[in-house]
Amino acid sequence: MNQLAVDPSRRTLGTSAITCAPLAYGLWRFAGTDVKTARTKVEAALELGIDLFDHADIYGCDGGGSFGDAEALFGKVLAEAPELRDRMVIATKGGIVLGVPYDSSASYLRSAVEASLTRLGVEVIDLYQIHRPDFLAHPAEIARVLTALREEGKIREVGVSNHTASQFAALQAHLPFPIATHQPEFSVWRHGPLRDGVLDQCLERQVTPLAWSPFGGGVLGLTQEEALRQPHGDRLAALLGRLDAVAQPQGLSRSAVALAWIMLHPSGVLPILGTQRVERLRECMGALEVRMSRSDWNQILEAAQGERLP
Numbered sequence: 001m002n003q004l005a006v007d008p009s010r011r012t013l014g015t016s017a018i019t020c021a022p023l024a025y026g027l028w029r030f031a032g033t034d035v036k037t038a039r040t041k042v043e044a045a046l047e048l049g050i051d052l053f054d055h056a057d058i059y060g061c062d063g064g065g066s067f068g069d070a071e072a073l074f075g076k077v078l079a080e081a082p083e084l085r086d087r088m089v090i091a092t093k094g095g096i097v098l099g100v101p102y103d104s105s106a107s108y109l110r111s112a113v114e115a116s117l118t119r120l121g122v123e124v125i126d127l128y129q130i131h132r133p134d135f136l137a138h139p140a141e142i143a144r145v146l147t148a149l150r151e152e153g154k155i156r157e158v159g160v161s162n163h164t165a166s167q168f169a170a171l172q173a174h175l176p177f178p179i180a181t182h183q184p185e186f187s188v189w190r191h192g193p194l195r196d197g198v199l200d201q202c203l204e205r206q207v208t209p210l211a212w213s214p215f216g217g218g219v220l221g222l223t224q225e226e227a228l229r230q231p232h233g234d235r236l237a238a239l240l241g242r243l244d245a246v247a248q249p250q251g252l253s254r255s256a257v258a259l260a261w262i263m264l265h266p267s268g269v270l271p272i273l274g275t276q277r278v279e280r281l282r283e284c285m286g287a288l289e290v291r292m293s294r295s296d297w298n299q300i301l302e303a304a305q306g307e308r309l310p
Contacts, residue, residue: 003291006263011270013089013208014180016157018126020089022263023284024052024210026272031060031069039077044278046087048285054183054210054272056093056131057116067098068119075121091127091210092116093161093183095134104134106145113149129159129183133167143174150177159183159210165197172205181208186269188261188304189216189239202267211262214271220258235306242303246292256286261300263287 010019025045030038042053053074060069071092078085094112095104113128128149130142149155159181160168172179182202186193186209193199193209202209215221219236220243227237240254247257262269273284292300302308 003293004264005291006260006288008288011208011268013157015178015206016180018089018157020052021049022270023050024054024270024272025050026274027053027055027070028059028274029276031065031073035076035080038073039081042077045281048281051087052089052091054091057112058096071116071119075119078121089126090122092125093129093131095131102132102134104130104137104142106141109145113154124153125155127157127159127181128155129161132162139171140174142171147176165201168201179207181210183210183212185213186211186262187214187216188258188300189219191304199265199267209267209269211269211271214259214262239303242300246296252286252290253283255284257290259284259287260290264297
């Protein structure tokens with residue numbers, strides 16, 4: 001039986017001219033450290049070949065920080081080492097406002113983009129994403145401001161995050177250019193995008209899916225004993241066992257197999273790694289070495305959902 005393997009070549013974001021490595025670095029927990037430590041992490045990712053850095057303006061609020069802290073720290077790294085900018089694709093997100101919680105009005109998105117540019121210390125954001133859908137914002141209004149910002153050279157391409165397939169379509173209907181990316185939560189444990197239309201839409205429209213929380217919020221790193229104490233513990237433990245059965249004969253980590261599983265989807269899923277440990281980034285690169293059969297892939301899905309495929 002033919003073995004499936006992840007394509008290690010660079011990915012194109014949608015139909016744009018932007019290319020990046022098949023794994024991305026998420027900056028959700030990037031804030032709260034010094035510039036030297038932050039620069040070490042950025043340079044380590046680049047040396048591993050990881051060059052898409054995924055921000056959001058709200059990153060930094062967790063753990064006692066403030067709105068914009070992650071972008072601001074990244075900006076300090078670039079101010080200290082401006083030559084790094086040419087080696088990376090910078091993505092960020094906006095539209096979440098503490099206490100509101102969503103605002104995708106034209107005036108707010110313009111101010112959010114300009115604030116992100118200032119904090120990051122760059123002239124253009126390569127990929128700007130609407131972080132979560134704002135039910136009070138008409139997609140035509142969102143499209144107008146995104147189009148203007150793109151024409152002004154402040155953003156290169158546009159993506160959405162946490163949108164349904166129909167919300168994506170409503171925005172795309174008002175844009176004169178294609179949306180490049182769609183960022184859902186997607187992992188072997190939380191595999192809704194397989195059936196909710198998001199990945200099908202990505203295939204239909206040549207949109208690149210960026211998967212956040214590819215390790216299921218950390219549950220894929222638990223021991224069997226810890227897994228059994230979680231909700232749906234028996235099912236989770238069975239899934240971990242199935243992942244290990246593929247990983248161990250290859251001398252690879254469970255994490256590498258979990259990443260490879262989502263990356264093997266034909267839509268070209270690009271996982272966003274949220275770890276802040278360099279050794280963990282290296283371990284995740286093992287996803288490019290994983291081999292599994294179609295049967296392996298389907299058995300992993302069956303374990304995850306707790307029932308056989310029809």
